[in-house]
Amino acid sequence: MKRAPTTQGPALTDLPRRHEALVVLDIDEVVIHFIEPFRALLEEQGARLHVENFRLTGNVRSLSTGVALTGHELDRLTERLYEEQEARQGLVEGVREAIDEMSGSADIVFLTAMTPSFYPVRRRHLDASGLEQPMIATERSKGAVVAEMAVLRTGPIVFVDDLPPNLLTVGRSVPGAHLVHLMASETFRAHLPPLPPGAVGARDWPHARQLILQRITGAPPLPDTAGGA
Numbered sequence: 001m002k003r004a005p006t007t008q009g010p011a012l013t014d015l016p017r018r019h020e021a022l023v024v025l026d027i028d029e030v031v032i033h034f035i036e037p038f039r040a041l042l043e044e045q046g047a048r049l050h051v052e053n054f055r056l057t058g059n060v061r062s063l064s065t066g067v068a069l070t071g072h073e074l075d076r077l078t079e080r081l082y083e084e085q086e087a088r089q090g091l092v093e094g095v096r097e098a099i100d101e102m103s104g105s106a107d108i109v110f111l112t113a114m115t116p117s118f119y120p121v122r123r124r125h126l127d128a129s130g131l132e133q134p135m136i137a138t139e140r141s142k143g144a145v146v147a148e149m150a151v152l153r154t155g156p157i158v159f160v161d162d163l164p165p166n167l168l169t170v171g172r173s174v175p176g177a178h179l180v181h182l183m184a185s186e187t188f189r190a191h192l193p194p195l196p197p198g199a200v201g202a203r204d205w206p207h208a209r210q211l212i213l214q215r216i217t218g219a220p221p222l223p224d225t226a227g228g229a
C-alpha cells in the first residue's frame with residue numbers, strides 16, 4: 001500500500017493571522033543555502049557536481065572513477081546535509097533583513113519539501129538564526145498546501161521558490177498568487193527551465209524584497225536603481 005505523504009509543523013488553521021497578506025517562502029536556496037553546501041559535501045566525499053542540465057542525478061561523478069553517483073547515493077548525501085544543516089547551510093544574504101521588513105505588512109510562513117523527519121533540526125536552525133516564523137515541512141504538493149492557506153485569508157499571497165515546477169503548481173492551484181523566483185546559487189541558473197507565466201525572477205534578496213513589498217502593499221513599482229545588472 002502506498003504511504004500517505006507526511007507533514008510536520010503547525011496546522012494551517014493554527015497559523016497566526018496578524019495581517020491579511022501572506023508571504024510563503026521555500027527554504028532551501030531561498031532562506032538557507034543548499035546547492036553550494038551540497039557541492040562542498042560532495043567534494044569531501046570525493047565527488048563533483050558537473051552541471052550539464054537542471055538536475056542532480058547523473059551530474060555528480062566520483063573524482064577517482066568518473067562514475068555517476070546513483071539516486072540512492074545522492075539521497076543519502078542529501079540526508080546527511082539535512083542532518084548537519086545547522087553547521088552547513090548558512091542563511092542566504094539579506095534574507096533576515098527582508099523578513100524583518102516584510103513582517104510589518106504580511107504574515108510569513110516557511111514551506112519546505114525537505115523530508116519532514118528533519119523538521120526539529122531545521123526548526124532549531126531557523127530559531128537560532130532569528131527566524132521564528134512558522135514552518136511547514138511536507139511531502140504534499142506545495143500548490144495544494146498554499147491553496148488551503150489561501151481560503152483562510154483575504155489579502156494578497158506571494159509565493160517564493162527556486163524551483164520553477166513549484167511556482168507552476170502554486171500558480172495553477174492559487175490563480176491569484178504572485179510568484180517570485182529566487183535561487184541563491186548561480187550554479188544552475190543557466191540551465192533553469194522557463195518560469196511559468198506571470199512569475200517574476202529576483203536576482204537576490206534585496207531585489208526580491210522590493211518585488212514582494214510591491215505586491216503586498218500595492219505600492220507602485222520603484223525605479224530599478226540597480227540598472228538591471
Ligand SMILES: [Mg+2]
Nearest residue numbers: 026028029162
Ligand atoms: Mg528550494
